[in-house]
Amino acid sequence: MTPPEAQLRLRDQPDKRARLDPARPLTIGREGNNRLCMPEQTGLSPHHAVVRHSSSHQSWVVCDWQSSDGTFLRGERLQRCRPLADGDEIQLGLSGPVLIFELTAAAPAVQPAARAAAAPAAQLAAAAAVSSLDIAGQQIPLDQIRSATVQSLPRHPHIFSWWLLVCLGGLLLLPFPVLFWPLELAALAGWILLGSRKEHTLTVVLRDGRAQRRSFANRLTALSHRNGIRKAIGQSLEV
Structure with missing residues (x-):
């Protein structure tokens, strides 16, 4: 079944739109590696939300992406991915932008020029063209x-062996309590501190x-x- 064509529209700037692609999730946030990058928007996390087509739901869904202020749909904060209906408003954070989800009619096959004219515009279009994540300095599709x-x-897998060696060596200082106990306490503290990392x-x-x-x-x-x-x-x- 072919997914319905859909787009996101910025509520405060209706001319800014991003067409959704069933084959590529639309990642949203302030970081440049998002497909929809909005660096100037306040209240938006570096990686805020994802809109994608779900084969299990047979519909478009929106998911929160570990945002700091949450992603809201129909007034409720998302805890898991939620299906989208035509006209739904996606609130990004408590004070962030609002995106409107819209189903769009498929363009006629005999009008390629009209279809090209309906492509996403300005910065929103350029942002939506990004389809990769920055992992260890490399862009991965x-x-x-x-x-x-x-x-x-x-981080220190051999710390126990070193601690045991220091403790055994410290037994040589057992006749000198002033030296023995500080050494043992320092070794214990070092083991606890480094061993927990x-x-x-x-x-x-x-x-x-x-x-x-x-x-x-x-x-x-x-x-x-x-x-x-x-x-x-x-x-x-x-x-």
Whole structure:
């Protein structure tokens, strides 16, 4: 079944429109790697929302993309992807822009010139032409991404062995409590501090088998990027 043609229109600037493509999710935000980039809009997150066609819903859907102020549809904040109806208003954040979802009639096949004239305009059109994500400094097309995962590993995997070695060596200072106890306490503090540090690696696997990786110091940030990529390519999320 062919999806109905649709577009997004900026409520405050009706001449700014972006046509939706069933084969390419429309990512929305302030960052330049979004297909719909609006860097001057206040209240908008770097990666705010995604509008895509869902085969399971058999309709266009809107999804929040880990935005700071949320994405709202019919007055309700999105917790999961929601189907869109003609005329729905998508509120981006509490004070961000409002996009109106509109179904459009297909242009006649005998009028290619008219179809070309109806293409997205100005900056909104240029933004919608972007169809890739910036991963570790490389632009990766959305349709080339197969999966995204996060793996957390200790940053200092051998810290326990070093701590044990220092403790055993410190036994030589046991007859000198003034030296022994500070050394033991310092070794314990170092083990706890360094042993708790982990490196969180986001791995994006492409359809040709290649993998792109990016490291994060914070697990929540890594998971946010992973979930954003999964939403953009239409995959389910995990904790």
